[in-house]
Amino acid sequence: MRVTINQIKEMKQKGEKIAMLTAYDYPTARIIDEAGIPLILVGDSLGMVVLGYESTIPVTMEEMLHHTRAVVRGSKRSLVVGDMPFMTYHVSTEDALRNAARFIQEAGAQAVKLEGGATVAERVRQIVACGIPVMGHIGLTPQSINQLGGYKIQGKTPEAAARMLADAVALEEAGAFAIVLETVPAPLAALITRKVSIPTIGIGAGVDCDGQVQVVNDILGSRTDFVPKHAKQYARLDSIMSTAVSEYLNEVKTGKFPTAAQSFPIDKSILAELDG
Numbered sequence: 424m425r426v427t428i429n430q431i432k433e434m435k436q437k438g439e440k441i442a443m444l445t446a447y448d449y450p451t452a453r454i455i456d457e458a459g460i461p462l463i464l465v466g467d468s469l470g471m472v473v474l475g476y477e478s479t480i481p482v483t484m485e486e487m488l489h490h491t492r493a494v495v496r497g498s499k500r501s502l503v504v505g506d507m508p509f510m511t512y513h514v515s516t517e518d519a520l521r522n523a524a525r526f527i528q529e530a531g532a533q534a535v536k537l538e539g540g541a542t543v544a545e546r547v548r549q550i551v552a553c554g555i556p557v558m559g560h561i562g563l564t565p566q567s568i569n570q571l572g573g574y575k576i577q578g579k580t581p582e583a584a585a586r587m588l589a590d591a592v593a594l595e596e597a598g599a600f601a602i603v604l605e606t607v608p609a610p611l612a613a614l615i616t617r618k619v620s621i622p623t624i625g626i627g628a629g630v631d632c633d634g635q636v637q638v639v640n641d642i643l644g645s646r647t648d649f650v651p652k653h654a655k656q657y658a659r660l661d662s663i664m665s666t667a668v669s670e671y672l673n674e675v676k677t678g679k680f681p682t683a684a685q686s687f688p689i690d691k692s693i694l695a696e697l698d699g
């Protein structure tokens with residue numbers, strides 16, 4: 424039985440911290456699920472950390488569904504959230520509902536996430552009304568990177584801070600079950616967390632959020648080109664992987680790999696007969 428949105432909401436009431444990680448493939452989802460992480464986000468960060476795009480903007484529904492299916496297959500207990508890509512929930516209500524439904528019906532996710540506050544609150548309400556749980560996402564919203572002018576901290580002016588609080592309240596009123604707060608000053612994230620009854624999940628938003636989300640490649644140290652300030656590397660998979668690949672290269676070249684242990688025998692008489 425998978426974790427439910429009610430259990431996630433209850434965690435806030437009980438003061439239990441909520442851990443969420445991204446995953447994009449079957450083996451990683453298995454590890455995260457077996458570790459007991461209650462929420463897995465198939466983030467559109469997929470585009471940047473797995474597919475090599477410069478931003479999340481080129482990510483398509485088909486790419487998201489493909490990776491969400493793999494994560495769903497790799498998990499048994501975690502609640503899987505599919506991230507709705509750029510412009511898949513803006514053009515029309517019909518579009519938003521159809522795309523949200525594809526995550527649930529075709530990919531097997533239990534919820535969707537979309538970026539934006541008051542401006543998308545009506546869409547959130549409509550998706551929730553169809554029985555699809557929605558996670559909000561405010562603060563730094565990477566799909567609006569061209570509008571924001573860079574990956575900068577958000578909510579620093581009195582107006583921006585007030586707007587962010589209003590966005591969080593609008594999402595709560597629209598029926599979102601949780602809200603991601605990305606790259607927000609920690610004291611502002613703490614205030615928003617106190618003002619809404621649904622869990623806030625921070626990324627670069629300080630320790631007082633109800634939970635934390637990280638990109639799995641960042642915490643494992645397998646993303647070598649860029650390490651965000653908000654990420655802590657709990658491992659350095661990049662160096663482990665590059666040492667292993669170099670050793671393999673060397674052993675293939677020198678004939679040390681494969682050994683008998685990695686090879687398969689055949690009855691000698693068969694070979695003798697073939698050899699004449």
Ligand code: KIV
Binds near residue numbers: 464468560603626636
């Ligand atoms: O796409 C993503 O991985 C995200 C998280 C960073 C919250 O939106």
